Amino acid sequence: MASDRKVHVFQEVAKHNKNEDCWVVIAGKVYDLTPFMDDHPGGGEVLLAATAKDATNDFEDVGHSDSARDMMEKYYIGEIDPSTIPLNKISIPAQGGQNNPAKTSDFAIKILQFLVPLFILGLAFAVRNYTKKE
Ligand code: HEM
Numbered sequence: 001m002a003s004d005r006k007v008h009v010f011q012e013v014a015k016h017n018k019n020e021d022c023w024v025v026i027a028g029k030v031y032d033l034t035p036f037m038d039d040h041p042g043g044g045e046v047l048l049a050a051t052a053k054d055a056t057n058d059f060e061d062v063g064h065s066d067s068a069r070d071m072m073e074k075y076y077i078g079e080i081d082p083s084t085i086p087l088n089k090i091s092i093p094a095q096g097g098q099n100n101p102a103k104t105s106d107f108a109i110k111i112l113q114f115l116v117p118l119f120i121l122g123l124a125f126a127v128r129n130y131t132k133k134e
Pocket of ligand 1: 043055058064066068075
């Protein structure tokens, strides 16, 4: 429905939160996924859970394929007026891989989980060596 470039108000979009009437907001665009509920490979439940909020992060976190992205056009029904989205419903899209602070701190935690036991082991050996010589 590319001709129907309507600008929707969030409060109206949020009302379409049922199995037989399901709209989601992804990256500023509104999709009517009602006909897709039974066919969505991830299930209808997750689509319902993605209603009444900005579902951009939910959609991106799954790592949808290019063919999934191509399918979206079929369900496109317009844009969302961004100023109508309540602050607590906005999702900030992940910006470019490692520069994303969340991902960077994840990475730091993984490195620490590896280094800390190594450090303790090294310390244990050092203490053992030291006490042997005494
Ligand atoms: C227009 C919107 C959407 C379309 C066209 C779509 C399409 C698809 C397609 C084709 C797949 C199969 C895997 C792939 O090709 O990537 C898939 C999987 C999936 N989708 Fe969506 N999807 C949409 C929205 C969403 C939303 C809003 C969520 C919310 C979290 C979601 C969650 C999932 C999950 C959990 C899977 C299963 C992944 C797996 O089991 O490997 N999808 N979707």
